[in-house]
Amino acid sequence: MARAPGGARRRGGRRDAAGGEVVRKGPWMAEEDEVLLEHVRTHGPRDWSFIQSKGLLPRTGKSCRLRWVNKLRPNLKSGCKFSAEEERVVLELQGQFGNKWARIATHLPGRTDNDVKNFWSTRQKRLARLLRAPLPGRSSKSSSAKAPVSATGLCLDQVPFEGNSSSGQCCAATPFMDAENAALVPHDQTGSVLLSFEGPLPPIALATDSHACSSNAAPLPPELPFDQPPYPLIGFSGMPESCDMAPGFISAAGAMDDLVYQELLPMMQPVPMILPFFGTECSHGDGVKAEPPDAPADFFDDLPADMFDSLDQLPPPL
DNA sequence: AAAGTACTCAACCGCTCTGAA
DNA sequence: CTTCAGAGCGGTTGAGTACTT
Structure with a gap:
């Protein structure tokens, strides 16, 4: 059910007076994912607001974190129904x-x-x-x-x-x-x-x-x-x-x-x-x-x- | 085949928590 | 102790797809 990334979506993102996008919203593009992954590689999964403040991506820190947690994090069973x-x-x-x-x-x-x-x-x-x-x-x-x-x-x-x-x-x-x-x-x-x-x-x-579907199970909680x-x-x-x-x-x-x-x-x-x-x-x-x-x-x-x-x-x- | 309905998923918002200053 | 910013969480929304009629 993959939607085409970057398509028009209900939340268009905030724009500045000149019409340039200040904060981009909506679906993530592959290039954005790449930038985000690169950030995680170098800094780890933290300092999310760094991404926005340094202009790496026109996304809020929250949005970046969410993207990482829900889609980019390794070992995710994406696309796999609940057993x-x-x-x-x-x-x-x-x-x-x-x-x-x-x-x-x-x-x-x-x-x-x-x-x-x-x-x-x-x-x-x-x-x-x-x-x-x-x-x-x-x-x-x-x-x-x-x-x-x-x-x-x-x-x-x-x-x-x-x-x-x-x-x-x-x-x-x-x-x-x-x-x-x-x-x-x-x-x-x-x-x-x-x-x-x-x-x-x-x-x-x-x-x-x-x-x-994927055997890459995440570490188990200790409890x-x-x-x-x-x-x-x-x-x-x-x-x-x-x-x-x-x-x-x-x-x-x-x-x-x-x-x-x-x-x-x-x-x-x-x-x-x-x-x-x-x-x-x-x-x-x-x-x-x-x-x-x-x-x-x-x-x-x-x-x-x-x-x-x-x-x-x-x-x-x- | 078309229309309607149900389902899935991604991503947003707002609130709360937490730790540093 | 208070304030503030960042992170985390739960709720919600709506587009796209699958299924049913």
Whole structure:
């Protein structure tokens, strides 16, 4: 999806009285990248404002830094969709930290905070559309950013991300449940019927870059034992091993507010009960299409008999 | 094939944090 | 202690592309 660099863009850059560009904005050109890279080679990734003050580039220091961080920095997985494991990490860490994208990104080698932010934003938009409801209250700096969602508490964020990401060119498919199906399940069932995670999840282990398009993983942060193999995504014996699950479906009913539930109710009518996460896309290369919601008839016959043992009982209806 | 919609990505803005003077 | 500049971060926007109808 490469855009032609230097093309007209919404932000044209400030100009002086003579019309000459003082601060250039918009897409970066290859020559600008070269200058920026040269600066980093000689000075390191710092002194960004030096670039502007010395007239090396008609860009602000901020802009230079951003360009470096998001595009020019080595070891970036640019153009590579989030793998299932990466998605899982994002979901988990967002639950822990809230919208601390930079912090989350430190746990994802090759990913920038912008990547994570975009990923999350896309997910939220899709979710909002599915629920036919507006996104949760806009930023105001205090709401979303400061309110991490617990790993077990359901909020809109906890609804799984449907796998467009599974179509990534070089990363593993995302075997997420069919999000539309998820929306068809009453919230008290999505929470308890699926899986019930009580207590803290095990520490995140990073994807072993096996799906990653580039093997040049950045240094790992010290806080987490990334040298250990990833813990099982779900301690769930019945799961097909080929379908490692992202945790998006790990949802608990309790926190979903009644408003959302009321909005979901009409949608739930046509389908009595669907186990949402079984509408998975266990992609094996080509990707297997999710089961359509209206054709789950023999579906359960294929599942191990004991796979529901670990599931909670249905809670009493509201 | 065309139109509409959804998705992705790059880059901006404004605010906050941090360290030096 | 205060001020200020630079760096960093999160939110937002809109163009281009992909997908669906």
